[in-house]
Amino acid sequence: MNTIRTAMLLAFLTALFMAVGYLIGGGGGMVIAFLMAAGMNLFSYWNADKMVLAMNHAVEVDASNAPEFHAIVKDLADRAGLPMPKTYLIDNPQPNAFATGRNPQNAAVAATTGLLERLSHEEVAAVMAHELAHVQHRDTLTMTITATIAGAISMLGNFAFFFGGNRDNNNPLGFIGVLVAMIVAPLAAMLVQMAISRTREYEADRRGAEICGQPLWLASALDKIARAAERIPNMDAERNPATAHLFIINPLSGERMDNLFSTHPATENRIAALQAMAKESGGRSGPAATPDPEAGTGPWGRSQNQSTAPWGRSQSQSGGPWGRNHPTGPRGPWS
Template structure:
């Protein structure tokens, strides 16, 4: 069910990009541009998804000599999950967070911040990394990167439309662009793209939590980690492109401060309750 919902939402997001191009540029030419732009954006985000996200958060690669404990932990979990060892990165920030990215398990990367390494005890850090590896195994990293990139393209197109309306309005009207569609695009397109992107992200988190719990055999460790991360995320938010917040294990607003429609993750309370229920089932 989650897979069907995700495919449907990605299709809707791509259709939105095509429709916006039609309204902004106008006519068949705009429709064609939208289809090409959607195809190029999907292909580009598929191939370069790992590098795009890593650069967004200034993640730095580390060697086994630089982080032996981290490498040992990731290797142990990969052996259990029958996954190839991903690239391992550290983000130089005291914000406590982690994410995974990559177009497939053979081209995946896992990044943790200096802050999360310092904050969490070993069993909780292991649970967080297991969560990220589950995203890799489920191809969630690709899905989220594609969604983030398409949403970014839609926002950029809406910004272009805004400049076009203010500085070239009469020329655009003569060329057949629809002024009402243009205005609606500027106002509603980024909002709609964000809502769809966030809905895609929320469909993936519960399954990644459950996968991590089964991989470590310790659902309570991830529950404790989420509780710690939720408490610190608002105090020290991670800096980076907001379009990629869906990749993070915890964002700055993953609690009560935003309506669920605009959250990249389910509430931390709901995730913890699901993990505690799973712990009872596994006992």
């Protein structure tokens, strides 16, 4: 049902884009709008992932400089039956993560340093499983196309403001058509983009919980990330708000309500859905468990003899997200 809903919303968005072109320039304007949409989508298909990663100053890492993080993603990708994506780290104190790429063979997942420093190993695994679910569902391509078309509709609205005021035969509705192109169409495009984003987040939560095997790990991670995002700004995301919908939790300030104007569902609703999923699968229900800080929790500070991976793989004893032996050693890609 969510797939059908997403397809319908994308079809509506494309039709809206062509309608705006028609309102501005009649049949010729609609053809121009269609050609613009095709060109922009082709460009985003090949280059959007590079643009998003560059906007967030992401640095590619591998098993040599981020062994534990790389191992988490590799184990999860194997469990999901996906090719190993490229792994990136973002030097940002706000815990968050996103996925990008046009298909599973060309995917990338990125996590902030804040995510690795503030969440336990299990919670980091759950977050990355959520991002791999986006890759598996090809949400990264869907959201890129959605953002591109929505942005193009807004661009056409601005074009109508400056050039669409003449009441000639090219503009079939005259000034009314200009107003629709300027105000109504961009607003409708924004609502459709947000509806698609919210739909895909619920699906990625469900599949991510299946990949990591523990819905409550993801519920706990979402709670921690949401609370931290309220206090810790993400300045790269603030400067590029069009990429906010890619993150697992909205990185921008002031977005908490589960309404049409939110790019993400309310965290409380997502946690409730994961708790219900855990209960149905025979897991422990109730509030998401937060690991005891006195028990050596966190991905880099636990007992060396403790196996922490949900798939029974013993972890390396490198001691840190960058492969350093805590508290000394090289700091990683930003040292």
